[in-house]
Amino acid sequence: MLSYLIRRLFYAVLTFFGITVAVFALIHSVPGDPVVFFTGARGKHVPPAIIQHIRHAHHLDEPLVAQYGWWVRGVVTLDFGRSIFDGRTVVTHIAEKMPNTFLLNLIAFLLAAAIGVPVGLWSATRSGRLAERASAVTFFLLYSLPSFWVALLLMHLFSVKLNLLPLFGMTSDDYLQMSLGQQLLDRVRHLILPVVTLTYAQLAIFARFSKSALTEVIRQDFITTARAKGAAPSAVLWRHAFRNALIPLITLLGLTIPYLISGSVIVEQIFQWDGIGRLYFDSILQRDYPTVLGLTVTTAVITLFASLFADILYALADPRIRFEATP
Amino acid sequence: MREGESIWQVTWRRFRRSRVAVIALIYVAFMTILALLAPLIAAARPSAPVPYGPNDVDIVHRLEKPSPQHRLGTDDLGRDVTARMIHGARISLTVGFTATAISLIVGSILGALAGYYGGAADWIVSRLIEVVLCFPFLFLVLGIVALFKPSLYTIMIALGLTSWTTEARFVRGEFLRIRELDFAHAARASGARDVRIIFRHLLPNALAPVLVSASFGVAAAILIESALSFLGFGVPVPTASWGSILSIAEEHIQYAWWLALFPGVAIFLTVAAFNIIGDRFRDAIDPRSD
Numbered sequence: 001m002l003s004y005l006i007r008r009l010f011y012a013v014l015t016f017f018g019i020t021v022a023v024f025a026l027i028h029s030v031p032g033d034p035v036v037f038f039t040g041a042r043g044k045h046v047p048p049a050i051i052q053h054i055r056h057a058h059h060l061d062e063p064l065v066a067q068y069g070w071w072v073r074g075v076v077t078l079d080f081g082r083s084i085f086d087g088r089t090v091v092t093h094i095a096e097k098m099p100n101t102f103l104l105n106l107i108a109f110l111l112a113a114a115i116g117v118p119v120g121l122w123s124a125t126r127s128g129r130l131a132e133r134a135s136a137v138t139f140f141l142l143y144s145l146p147s148f149w150v151a152l153l154l155m156h157l158f159s160v161k162l163n164l165l166p167l168f169g170m171t172s173d174d175y176l177q178m179s180l181g182q183q184l185l186d187r188v189r190h191l192i193l194p195v196v197t198l199t200y201a202q203l204a205i206f207a208r209f210s211k212s213a214l215t216e217v218i219r220q221d222f223i224t225t226a227r228a229k230g231a232a233p234s235a236v237l238w239r240h241a242f243r244n245a246l247i248p249l250i251t252l253l254g255l256t257i258p259y260l261i262s263g264s265v266i267v268e269q270i271f272q273w274d275g276i277g278r279l280y281f282d283s284i285l286q287r288d289y290p291t292v293l294g295l296t297v298t299t300a301v302i303t304l305f306a307s308l309f310a311d312i313l314y315a316l317a318d319p320r321i322r323f324e325a326t327p
Numbered sequence: 328m329r330e331g332e333s334i335w336q337v338t339w340r341r342f343r344r345s346r347v348a349v350i351a352l353i354y355v356a357f358m359t360i361l362a363l364l365a366p367l368i369a370a371a372r373p374s375a376p377v378p379y380g381p382n383d384v385d386i387v388h389r390l391e392k393p394s395p396q397h398r399l400g401t402d403d404l405g406r407d408v409t410a411r412m413i414h415g416a417r418i419s420l421t422v423g424f425t426a427t428a429i430s431l432i433v434g435s436i437l438g439a440l441a442g443y444y445g446g447a448a449d450w451i452v453s454r455l456i457e458v459v460l461c462f463p464f465l466f467l468v469l470g471i472v473a474l475f476k477p478s479l480y481t482i483m484i485a486l487g488l489t490s491w492t493t494e495a496r497f498v499r500g501e502f503l504r505i506r507e508l509d510f511a512h513a514a515r516a517s518g519a520r521d522v523r524i525i526f527r528h529l530l531p532n533a534l535a536p537v538l539v540s541a542s543f544g545v546a547a548a549i550l551i552e553s554a555l556s557f558l559g560f561g562v563p564v565p566t567a568s569w570g571s572i573l574s575i576a577e578e579h580i581q582y583a584w585w586l587a588l589f590p591g592v593a594i595f596l597t598v599a600a601f602n603i604i605g606d607r608f609r610d611a612i613d614p615r616s617d
C-alpha cells in the first residue's frame with residue numbers, strides 16, 4: 001500500500017506541474033503583450049511608465065523560465081495577484097464564492113447518487129425487460145437535454161407561470177428581516193431549481209455507470225461459482241455482486257467533479273447564483289485575467305485532489321489495484 | 328458471426344436491429360442535408376421553400392407567433408425563425424463534426440504512439456491525458472475562446488484540443504491489445520516501417536471503439552457550442568445558431584414561447600440522435616452482444 005501511495009503522490013505532483021505549465025503556456029500563446037493581463041481593457045490608455053512598472057513588478061521583463069518560476073511560486077502560495085476589477089486579491093474572491101458553489105454541487109451530487117445508483121443497480125438485474133429498457137431510454141433522453149434550455153423551461157413554468165419558486169438569486173430581498181425558520185425556507189426555495197438543473201443530467205451518468213459496473217461483476221466467474229454452489233439468487237446479488245459493483249463507483253467521485261464545476265458555469269449564470277462559475281463568467285466578461293487564470297488553476301487542482309482521494313480510496317477498497325504496476 | 332461477412336457487415340446487421348437507432352441515423356442524414364443546402368432552402372427569394380434569409384430584419388413583424396407566413400414565428404428583430412433554425416443547423420453540425428474530427432486526429436495519433444511504442448511515449452501521453460482531464464471542460468473552452476478572439480474556428484479548435492483524451496485512451500487500449508497479434512508481427516516481419524504498421528495495419532483495426540466515442544463527441548460538441556452561443560461566447564452575432572436564438576428567448580421568456588421551444592427541441596433531438604447512434608453502435612461492435 002505504501003509504495004502505491006508514494007507512486008500515486010508522485011504522479012499527482014507531476015500532474016500539478018503539468019497544470020501550471022498548461023496554464024502558463026496558455027497565457028503566453030495569447031497574441032499580443034502579456035501585460036494586458038494586468039492592465040485589462042484599459043490597456044491602450046495606460047502611460048508607458050506605468051506599463052514599464054507593471055512589467056517589472058510582475059517579472060515580465062525576465063526570461064521565460066524565470067517567469068514560469070514566479071508563476072509556480074504564486075500558485076503554490078495561493079497568490080494569484082489581485083483582481084483588475086476591484087483590486088482585492090483573487091484568492092479572497094474565490095474563497096468568498098466557493099462555499100456557495102460547494103453547497104449547490106454537494107446537494108446535486110448526493111441527490112444524483114441517491115437516485116441514480118439504486119436505479120442503475122436495479123436495471124442491471126432486470127436487463128432486457130421492458131421496465132429496464134424504459135428507464136434506460138428515459139435517462140438517455142435526460143442526458144441529451146441541454147441544461148440551459150431545461151433551466152429556461154423550469155423558470156418559465158415554476159416562476160413565471162405558477163409563481164411557486166423564485167426566478168433567480170440565492171435569497172429574497174427581505175431575507176434579513178426574516179425569522180430563522182423563514183430564512184431557511186427561503187434558501188431552500190432558491191436552491192430547488194438550480195439543484196434540479198444540475199442533478200438531472202448526472203442521474204444518467206450515475207445510473208449508467210452503476211448498471212455497467214454490476215453487469216460486469218455478474219459476468220465474472222465467482223458469481224457463477226456462487227450460483228453453482230447453490231446460493232439463493234438474492235444472496236448472490238446482495239452478498240457477492242453488489243459489494244463488488246460499488247467499488248468502481250468510487251472513481252465517479254473524481255470524474256464528476258470537473259463535470260459539476262463545468263455545469264456550475266451555466267447554472268450559476270442563469271440562476272444568478274453567486275458561486276465560482278458566475279465569478280468565472282463575470283471575470284471573462286470584464287477581462288479580469290488574474291481571476292480567470294487563478295480560477296482555472298484552482299478548479300484544476302481541486303479536480304486533481306478529488307481524483308487522488310478517489311484513487312486512494314479505491315486502492316483501500318480493492319487490493320488488486322495496489323499490486324498493479326502503474327496507478 | 329455469419330460466414331463470409333465482414334466485420335462492418337456484422338456491425339451494420341446488429342445496428343439495424345434497433346429501430347430507434349435507424350430513425351436517429353435517418354434524422355442525422357436529414358439534418359446534414361438541410362445544413363448543406365441551407366443557402367438554397369432559406370433565402371430571400373420568392374421561389375425558395377423558406378423565402379427569408381437568416382439575417383433579414385423586419386422590425387414591423389417582430390416577435391410574431393408562428394403563422395403561415397412565418398411557420399416558426401419571428402424573433403426580436405423580425406427575423407424568420409425557420410430560416411435562422413436551418414442556418415443554425417449548419418453551425419451546429421459544422422462545429423460538431425469539425426471539433427470531433429480534430430479530437431479524433433489528435434487522439435488517434437497520440438493514442439497510437441502511446442499504445443504502439445509503450446515505455447516513455449506511453450508515459451508522456453498518459454501524463455498529458457491526466458493533466459487535460461483535470462481542467463473542468465467548460466472552464467477551459469470558455470477561457471480559450473475568451474482569451475483568443477471568439478469565432479467559429481476558435482470554438483472548433485478549443486473543443487477539439489480539449490476533448491481528444493477519450494479517443495486517445497481508446498486507441499491506446501486497442502493498440503496495446505492488437506500490437507501483439509499475428510498480423511502485426513507479420514507486418515513487422517515483412518519489413519514494414521513503423522508508420523506503415525501504425526496507420527495501414529493497426530489503426531483500421533482500432534477504429535470501431537473510436538468511432539463510438541466520436542459519435543458521443545459530436546453530441547457533446549453540439550451541446551457545448553449551443554451553450555457557448557447561449558452565454559454569448561459562441562459564433563459572433565448576427566450569425567444564426569440554435570444557442571443564440573435561445574439567448575434571445577431568455578429575454579422574452581414571458582410570452583415568446585416559440586423562440587424557446589423550437590431551437591431547444593432541435594438541440595435536444597440532434598444531441599439525442601448522436602448519443603443513440605453511439606450507444607447502439609457500441610452494442611453492435613461488442614462481441615458479447617450476438
